[in-house]
C-alpha cells in the first residue's frame with residue numbers, strides 16, 4: 363500500500379464542486395472520536411469562511427473530553443433531532459464524510475445519506491473504502507483524517523485560510539489518533555504538519571490538558587476496575603479487559619470514559635494483541651476495541667469475527683452475544699492465529 367496524494371483531476375473536481383456557495387453537510391462516523399470531530403469541525407470552519415452554508419451532523423453524541431473544541435456547540439446530533447436533520451441532509455448539494463469509508467458507519471444516518479442527492483466527498487484513512495463518493499480521498503498510510511484535511515486544504519489552495527481555531531481542531535485529531543505522536547503512522551511529515559499548525563495558532567499544551575487532564579474521579583475509579591479485570595491469555599501474547607454494565611453504572615459511566623483503556627493491555631511486557639469488551643445494555647451489544655503491535659491485523663480480525671473494522675493496529679467491532687459468550691468466542695478464535703501470536 364502506498365501513500366497517495368490527491369490527483370490534479372480530483373483537486374479541480376473539488377474546486378469546481380465548491381465554486382459558488384453551496385449547501386454542505388459534513389458527517390463524522392458514529393461514536394465520533396477526536397479525529398472525527400477535529401476533522402469535521404476544521405472543515406466546517408474553513409468552508410463557512412469561504413461563504414458556504416455548512417451543517418456538521420454527527421450520528422450520535424461525542425465525549426465530554428472534546429466539548430471544549432472550537433465551534434462544537436454548533437454540531438447537530440442526528441439521533442437527538444432526526445426531524446431537524448433529515449431535510450438538511452436531503453437538501454444538501456455536497457456531503458463530506460470524514461474519518462469513515464462505509465455509510466453503515468454513519469449509524470442511523472445511513473438511510474438519509476443513502477437517499478441524499480448530494481455529491482459525496484470522502485476523506486478517510488481506514489482500510490478498504492467503499493465507493494459511494496464522487497471524490498474518494500483515501501490514504502491508509504495516513505495517521506489521521508485530520509492530517510489528510512490539512513493536505514486537502516493545502517491542495518485546494520486555502521493554506522493561508524487556516525485560522526487558530528482550524529489549527530486547534532486539526533492538532534487535536536492528529537494528537538488523539540497517533541496516541542500523542544507515538545504510533546507507527548506518525549511520520550516526519552506529520553510532525554511538519556504539526557509544526558505548521560502550532561505556528562498557525564494551535565496551543566499544544568492547552569490542547570493536551572483539555573483532552574487528557576479532565577478526568578472525573580469516577581472515570582479513574584472505572585479505570586481501576588478495568589485494570590482489576592485485565593486478563594492475559596497465556597502463550598498467545600494477548601490481554602483483554604471486560605466491563606459489565608453494572609460496573610459502568612457503579613462508576614457513573616459517561617460516553618468517552620473508557621477511551622484509551624484498551625491500551626493498558628498493550629503496555630504489558632510481551633503483549634502484542636489487546637482487547638476490551640464493554641457491555642452496552644441499551645444497544646444490546648458488547649462494544650469491542652482491539653489494538654495490536656506489529657503485523658497482526660486487528661482490522662482483519664474485527665471484520666471476520668465481530669462485524670467491525672478499522673486499521674491494522676487499531677480496530678473495533680461489536681457482538682450480539684452476552685459479555686461472557688463474547689469473551690468465550692474471542693478466546694476460542696485466538697488459537698487460529700497461533701502462528702502470529704505464539705512466540
Ligand code: 5GP
Pocket residue numbers: 391467488650651652669670671672673676677678679680
Ligand atoms: P475504537 O476502538 O477507538 O473505537 O476504534 C478504533 C478504530 O476502529 C477507529 O479507527 C474506528 O473508526 C474503528 N472502528 C471502531 N469500531 C468500529 C466498528 O464497529 N466498525 C468499523 N468498521 N470500524 C470501527
Ligand code: MN
Pocket residue numbers: 397398461487505506507539
Ligand atoms: Mn481517524
